[in-house]
Each structure stands twice: as C-alpha cells, then as structure tokens.
Amino acid sequence: MKVGIRVAATLFTAALFVIPAASSPADDPAALRLLAERIAAEYGSGSTIELDVATVAQLPIPLTFPPEARVVGSVVQRPVGRPAYGTYRYTTYHVYLDATESAESLVQAIASSAAAAGYKSSSSAFGASAGGFAIAPTTTVLCKDGEPTSLSIRTAGVGARAEAVVVISVPAAGNSPLTGTACSVRQTVTFGDTRALPVIRPLDGVRSERRNSTGGSGFSEQTVDVFTSLGPSALLAAWAKQLSADGWAGSAPAVNADGGMATFRGQTSGVPRLVSLTVLRIGDGHLMASIRSVEVEPSRAASGR
Numbered sequence: 001m002k003v004g005i006r007v008a009a010t011l012f013t014a015a016l017f018v019i020p021a022a023s024s025p026a027d028d029p030a031a032l033r034l035l036a037e038r039i040a041a042e043y044g045s046g047s048t049i050e051l052d053v054a055t056v057a058q059l060p061i062p063l064t065f066p067p068e069a070r071v072v073g074s075v076v077q078r079p080v081g082r083p084a085y086g087t088y089r090y091t092t093y094h095v096y097l098d099a100t101e102s103a104e105s106l107v108q109a110i111a112s113s114a115a116a117a118g119y120k121s122s123s124s125a126f127g128a129s130a131g132g133f134a135i136a137p138t139t140t141v142l143c144k145d146g147e148p149t150s151l152s153i154r155t156a157g158v159g160a161r162a163e164a165v166v167v168i169s170v171p172a173a174g175n176s177p178l179t180g181t182a183c184s185v186r187q188t189v190t191f192g193d194t195r196a197l198p199v200i201r202p203l204d205g206v207r208s209e210r211r212n213s214t215g216g217s218g219f220s221e222q223t224v225d226v227f228t229s230l231g232p233s234a235l236l237a238a239w240a241k242q243l244s245a246d247g248w249a250g251s252a253p254a255v256n257a258d259g260g261m262a263t264f265r266g267q268t269s270g271v272p273r274l275v276s277l278t279v280l281r282i283g284d285g286h287l288m289a290s291i292r293s294v295e296v297e298p299s300r301a302a303s304g305r
Helices: 029-042 103-115 232-245 298-303
Strands: 002-007 015-019 047-053 069-079 090-099 138-144 147-158 161-171 206-216 219-228 254-256 259-268 271-283 286-295
Touching: 090 103, 103 138, 103 147, 103 161, 232 254, 232 259, 232 271, 232 286
Parallel strands: none
Antiparallel strands: 002 015, 002 047, 047 069, 069 090, 090 161, 138 147, 147 161, 206 219, 219 286, 254 259, 259 271, 271 286
C-alpha cells in the first residue's frame, strides 16, 4: 500500500490520499498505522510525503538490507513551494526497520552495503562519536567524497530487538552551493573526541545518559549517568567482558559496594592507550560511570611497565 500526504501544518492535519500499489504485499491497515506511529513526529510543514508500507521506496543510493531485518516501511519527503530566505532544504528518504539481531550488527550490515557505493564513515559534526558509552539512540553518518548526498543510520535497542531508521538526504534544487562535503573533514582525534575511547556497547536493562566529554593533549574522557538494577561489580564485569572481546587486556577490577575501577591496555586507530573505567553508586538504580583514555609511549605499551 502506498500513501501520499501533503503536510499543511502537521501530519495529523494533512489531507490524506491512498493509492493502491500494484502487487503490494501490504494492504493491512494495521501496517499503515504502525508506520504512521513511527514517522508522525518527524515531519513538519512545507513538504509532500510519500509512504510505502512494508516496502522500500526507490532510493538514490543502492542499498541492501539483511534478511533478518523487517521493513516497516519507507517515507520520501520532498520540499514544496518557495523556500524562506537562506533556507537549505533536502529531499529525504527514510527507511524504517525492525530486527532481531543487535543494533550494532544491523548498522554493520547496512554500512557494508553502502561501502559498495563508495560511502564511508564521516567524522563531521553531524555524526556520532565512534567510541565511549553507546547512548541510545545512536547515529552513524556515512558520506562519499565529492558527493553532497549523505546517509545516516539511527538505531536503538528495544528489548531483545533493534529499531533502525536509515536516512538519505539529497540537497534540493535551488539551494545555495556549499563548498566541500562531510567527507572533506579531516578525520583526526581532537580534544574531547571520544573516538580515542574504546566502545562500550549497550547492555540489557542498562540505560546511559551523557553527562560530558572532555579531553586534552593525549587524553579523552567521557562521563555518563547509568540507570540499572545492576551493582558496580556486575556492571564492571559486563563491560570488562566486552573490552576483552575487543582485544583490550585488562586488570582485575577493584570493587566495593559503592563503586569500582578497572584498567585496560589496547589501541584505538593504531595508537597505544591505557584506559580506566570507573563506576560510582549515586543512589538506588543510579550510578555514574567514566571512561578515560590516555595515550602511552609505544615502548611502555609493549613492555607493560
């Protein structure tokens, strides 16, 4: 089933018309309702919207999605009318997915498909940091040298499954020309840049909220509030297991009822680093966690001194 919407004020006040799509597998009103619930809050005025239920619209970037992912639907939003002065507008393509695999695996599969079309991870301000604590929802931004069309993948874990929104943004005709693209931004680790940190992936029953990210010459640090029924010992053990699987060599955590700390040695972007992971209990179900990465001399990293 294909649905077209012209948005006058909000999606809920729009005029709605339904065009049955030839050989479409999605004629169930419940499927349309599910898709509408997922996209209703994202669109405002000044555009037309096309919905494809349980199918993927024709995309400007050829992508394939893993067979484990269920397509909830896709949305194409096109700007209409004359833009306000200085407004930079896009035609956007949204694909909504549900999957039983992890959000990380889903992102990797989609990114691999995009890589075949020349798209790679971007370090621009529009992207999410690649290291530190994963804050849901997370966003991965990809771009292509010399190409203004960008691709982002937004994911969040929902119980045992993952939800993802793939967004392709194409600059609208009539926009003022821009110099450079997201890929022209040099990928370097800067002060407070959490790409210098190892990745701490989401855990079931654990919600993290960012407090701050700081840094200086040779070090980066990120601090988050953590809401979970797990205590410091169980939380550190779960994160240490992740880091060990990623190749980080760790010490036995020092833990008591109020908090704990563990240290690890490894590399990010080929640079040897010493990492400390600290957890402090603030109250029932509320902890504060920090991860700090310090660049070390290669000779010291090799000897372990």
